[in-house]
Amino acid sequence: MEESVIHTVKRLKNWFLVILMVPFALVLSYSLTGSGTFHRNWKISNLNQYQxxxxxxxxxxxxxxxxxxxxxxxxxxxxxxxxxxxxxxxxxxxxxxxxxxxxxxxxxxxxxxxxxxxxxxxxxxxxxxxxxxxxxxxxxxxxxxxxxxxxxxxxxxxxxxxxxxxxxxxxxxxxxxxxxxxxxxxxxxxxxxxxxxxxxxxxxxxxxxxxxxxxxxxxxxxxxxxxxxxxxxxxxxxxxxxxxxxxxxxxxxxxxxxxxxxxxxxxxxxxxxxxxxxxxxxxxSKLIHLVRDPRATIESKSHRKVCPLGLSFCISQHCQRVRDDIIVEKKSRSPERFHTVFYENIASRPIQTAKMMYKFIGMELTPVISDYIFNITLGKNKSGCSVCTAKWQIGNSASSSEKHVDAWKQKLPPKYINRTQQLCNDVIKHYGYEYYVAPYRRKSKNKKVLMKKVIQSVGKFQRKVS
Incomplete structure (x- = not known):
């Protein structure tokens, strides 16, 4: 009888310990997970009620x-x-x-x-x-x-x-x-x-x-x-x-x-x-990396008010971004999924360049599409590409795309050509662009001063003649 009572007491004691440990284990589990499963489930259930x-x-x-x-x-x-x-x-x-x-x-x-x-x-x-x-x-x-x-x-x-x-x-x-x-x-x-x-x-x-x-x-x-x-x-x-x-x-x-x-x-x-x-x-999925000569990009930015911190900062920022992208592309485990395209080739050899891009993606370049591509590039936008003539785009005039390739040589001041070549030297070399020796340009004098000198010269000449 005594043994039976003792055995019953032990069983009750074990059950009591189990009952005690369950809530403790739950509390411990919640504290370890933090804002994990329990908190996350609470969030999900409340998503329908609150934003x-x-x-x-x-x-x-x-x-x-x-x-x-x-x-x-x-x-x-x-x-x-x-x-x-x-x-x-x-x-x-x-x-x-x-x-x-x-x-x-x-x-x-x-x-x-x-x-x-x-x-x-x-x-x-x-x-x-x-x-x-x-x-x-x-x-x-x-x-x-x-x-x-x-x-x-x-x-x-x-x-x-x-x-x-x-x-x-x-x-x-x-x-x-x-x-x-x-x-x-x-x-x-x-x-x-x-x-x-x-x-x-x-x-x-x-x-x-x-x-x-x-x-x-x-x-x-x-x-x-x-x-x-x-x-x-x-x-x-x-x-x-x-x-x-x-x-x-x-x-x-x-x-x-x-x-x-x-x-x-x-x-x-x-x-x-x-x-x-x-x-x-x-x-x-695949990636086409479109690259343009940094000097041409900077020239295009220079007169569109997209460099509020100055052109030198803009040059540095742009080439650092390109530099970082080159590093990532080099480290890729799947280089066959990357394809580099040069804007200069699109502008001067649009059909051949489009053919390579289409082949890379797996698309068919039909004669109709080829005609369209020619007409919006070398054909001076005869096909009416709306985005090509948008005022904030490169092709904002009905001219051959080939004219945009080297336009920076005349439009970008020599100071910034040299600055770009200095800050972007590695990027320019990496993509095979040629170094350009910018011609020296005299600073144009104030028009009023020039006009004054012209008037004075004319006056002197008239006095001599008379």
Whole structure:
């Protein structure tokens, strides 16, 4: 009897210890994971009730839950094949940690369907608009013109960006590189839940995509795409009726994108290091690196007010960017996925250069496309390429593209030719550009002084004659 009682007491003691240890283990597990699974699940369950803003600044993550609910647009994954949870949806954050800030957009290869993704990467004033127009001519091409521009401008004015699922990142405190990566992946895979809303409504630049005309017309009719530049998220300015119209427009965009065999994004705002991450995450994607003589690029920048800190700083900044991109390209494990193109060749030998680009991508250069390319380059823009004649582009006059190749030799002051050659010497040599000895030019004197001297000389002559 005593033994039975003792045994029962021991069993009860063991059960008591087990009951005690369970909550302790749970508390310990939560403390070790920090803001991990438990906290993350709590966030997910509350996403439908509140709008969660997640921002990243100086390697610190700041989570702010706003009490103003925003209705998601529910236009999620549009490929029809891939996992519907993207970085803008699966956790409430668009950006996770500082370490993962530029890789959170995709954790696996996300190639879906039979398409080739292409990034046309270059720099401001390097002929990318003309090159992009050449590449978008095949009918089965989905072409994006500078889809990252608005994010850069919004952050400069400490504005906010929005996503289709209701997520908002406020006050310009987000990691721009992570937004860029997410957006590039979204456009290339037709997964528009990754693309920030302002990029989807940027009518100024979306209009340059031939296959986007139906979509841009739809957005225009819906009264979208023309919002004031304020710090408030664009999502707050869209009415319920406009949201419904946007869903219809997005379906059209999705269908056009999914049908495309080639998806090309032209960007001057993407570093090679970030573009390389896109290549790693989108199978069979490729990159065309468009290069232009730094002296020609600087000359083009010099009279367009894009160097507020001075031309010398502009020269240094430009060549450092090119230098960094060269290093990344050299270190690539897949050099066959990179193709360097020179703007000088596009301007002087457009058909041959286009043929090489098309072959690299896998596109067919038809006689009709060849004629178009000739007409907008050597043919003095007979085909009416709208982006070629835009006032902010290189070809803003109806002249042969060949004239732009060496125009910098006459237009850029010798002082800045020499400065560019000094600061960009390694870049110039790397791409095989020739060193140029700028001719000495006398400083032109004040016109009034010259006119005064002419009048004096004429007066002296008349006095002598009389």
């Amino acid at each position: 969660l803003t997640v921002v990243l600044k100086d390697n610190r993550r700041i989570d702010v839950t706003e009490k103003t609910p925003v209705e998601p647009l529910h236009v999620y994954s549009t490929t029809g094949h891939e996992d519907r949870k993207t970085s803008a949806q699966q956790n409430t954050s668009v950006i996770t940690t500082a370490k993962d800030a530029t890789t959170s957009a995709s954790m696996t290869h996300i190639k879906r369907g039979n398409f080739t993704g292409v990034i046309l990467l270059t720099y401001m004033r390097s002929g990318s608009s003309l090159t992009g127009d050449i590449l978008q001519q095949p009918k089965d091409t989905f072409y994006l013109f500078e889809p990252l521009k608005s994010a850069e401008h919004i952050q400069k004015r400490n504005g906010s960006i929005s996503y289709l699922n209701g997520t908002v990142m406020t006050n310009g405190r987000y990691n721009l590189s992570a937004v860029y990566l997410d957006t590039l992946l979204g456009w290339l895979t037709c997964n528009f839940s990754r693309v920030y809303l302002e990029s989807l409504l940027d009518l100024e630049f979306l209009a340059f995509g031939k296959t986007l005309q139906q979509y841009t017309s739809c957005i225009y009719r819906a009264g979208l795409g023309d919002f004031p530049e304020t710090s408030k998220p664009i999502l707050y300015n869209i009415t319920i009726h406009q949201k419904e119209l946007l869903k219809t427009c997005m379906e059209d965009l999705r269908n056009v994108c999914l049908r495309s065999k080639y998806r090309i994004v032209k960007t001057i705002r993407t570093k090679m290091s970030l573009a390389a991450q896109v290549l790693e995450q989108v199978v069979d």
